[in-house]
Amino acid sequence: MTVPHRGTVPPHREPHALVAKPIFDWFFAVGVLAMVALYVRSLAFTPPDAMQGMAQKIYYIHIPAWLASYTAVGITALTSVVYLWLHDERADRLSEASAEIGLVFLTGGLSTGMFWGRVIWGAWWVWWDMRLTLTLFLWFVVAAYLVLRGAIEDEAMRARYSAVLAVLAALLIPFIHLSVYLFSAGMHPMPVVLQPGEPKLSPQMLVTFLFGFVAFELFCIALIRARYRYAVQRDILATLETSGDAR
Amino acid sequence: MIDTKSYMVGAYTVATAIYLTYVTSLWNRARRTSRNLAVALEAKDRAGAERDASRSQG
Amino acid sequence: MSELRAPGTLRAAWLVARKDLTIEFRTRTAFFSALVFAVLALCIFYFAWDESIVPPVALAPGVLWVVLTFSALLGLQRSFGLEEHDRGIDALLVSPVSRESIYLGKAIGNLLFLSAVQVVTIPALAVFYNVPMGRQWAVVTGVVVLAMIGIVAVGTLFSAMAVNTRLAELLLPMLSLPFFVPVLMSAAQISARVLAGRPLAEAAGYMRILIGFDLVFIIACTLAFPFTLEE
Secondary structure (H helix, E strand, O other): OOOOOEOOOOOOOOOHHHHHOOOOOHHHHHHHHHHHHHHHHHHHOOOOEOOOEHHHHHHHHHHHHHHHHHHHHHHHHHHHHHHHHHOEHHHHHHHHHHHHHHHHHHHHHHHHHHHHHHHHOOOOOOOOOHHHHHHHHHHHHHHHHHHHHHOOOOHHHHHHHHHHHHHHHHHHHHHHHHHHHHHHHOOOOOOOOOOOOOOOOOHHHHHHHHHHHHHHHHHHHHHHHHHHHHHHHHHHHHHHHHHHHHO | OOOHHHHHHHHHHHHHHHHHHHHHHHHHHHHHHHHHHHHHHHHHHHHHHHHHHHHHHO | OOOOOOOOHHHHHHHHHHHHHHHHHHHOHHHHHHHHHHHHHHHHHHHOOOOOOOOHHHHHHHHHHHHHHHHHHHHHHHHHHHHHHHHHHHHHHHOOOOHHHHHHHHHHHHHHHHHHHHHHHHHHHHHHOOOOOOOHHHHHHHHHHHHHHHHHHHHHHHHHHHOOOOOHHHHHHHHHHHHHHHHHHHHHHHHHHHHOOOOHHHHHHHHHHHHHHHHHHHHHHHHHHHHHOOO
16 A cells, blocks of 8 residues: 655746745735734723733633634644545645644643733642643644654655644543543642633623634634745755755 | 732733744745745756757757 | 465464564563663652652652653663664565554564563562552552553554654654553552552543543554554
């Protein structure tokens, strides 16, 4: 059973068009603008929570980051399955791009989460918060995926191995979820300093919150798109260089 | 009372720093790659033109 | 007339395992190294705590699992490393043994190797940490076996992958440890409760996770293994 690796980057047929495509185009500008608008709205135009004060505003950039990271990582898992099925190089490139962006948002989500936790739980880290712990393990898995990719030179093997890892990781997540759930259920939560959990949102706050989701998703897709285009150019360059050496 | 404002500022600053750092790194990588790609394509075109010229002579 | 038939999956797996173990125990260096590492680690952990503050008996379950994990990683490093010399993997691939059997055979070999190390390490732990011997050790042994199965299932696959990369020694722990988390968490929680005298039923949820993980990942890794072989 041969596992073909279908390339989609023919160097002899107008690669110039792809070179002309900028990495950061109008879509990216829209994404960035949306994020800036979110910041402005959250910081200047949304009233702080009565009980949690200014810290509640962290929520506007914490929860959407978490959602964006799950979107990106989900894309990686899906495109990995597609690659194993169709062996299309483009699916592999998209897996790679989404994984990197996923790691960025996981990092953002974890750090904002730590600030949030410091305010409402009084501690920088707690093990009994399911979301925090699960996100941490997801961070390690995505980091391992990226390190694996970096350690393999051959494109076909790299695509195959990372796709296998992504699929196995997708199987792993429910198990981590379950074990952390059992673990945290047995722990005694630390005394709560301020009212925890989902804050009650006034209509203004709700609008900011929903806008946060939109802004982060736009930014996430824009980043994946940009990273994908960079990967295309990088691969064309690599093909040119190797075919040049072969001459 | 906890100074909630400084934690908020901290969170926003750290998050922005993370995203900015990443975008900058991606931009640098992209710039370097497109430059190298333009050079490589030019060299390839030149080599192709030379081959065509020599073939038409032969 | 008798015809030469390719061995069935399990029989082939056992042949692969036997081959690995024969190589292993002919020299026995890997086994002794893993053993010495494990027992030394037990001692080092003991001195990492003040025994007047934390009674060693309380530490014992945690130490058991940490040492088991790192002995497992050591053992797994060598499992596909065995084939590196002389490209032994090619001989395996050419033989009429299915890919799945190669994986299962390697995994069984790893499991037996790790078990042999634990046969010495766990009694050593009980002795060094003054853990009373009792009926609960039968349960703990069962939990250790279940955990080792899960660890070896995933670790064998990642060992096959890591050996083909540039960063093999670093990559194997990085890939495997996140996968070990549900196994270790569940196994450690079960053994801690059982050794403290609590009934097993209290840890039923963890048992389900452990058994579920073993089933899911033995199947998943067996199916994934052919993808890791060069065509």
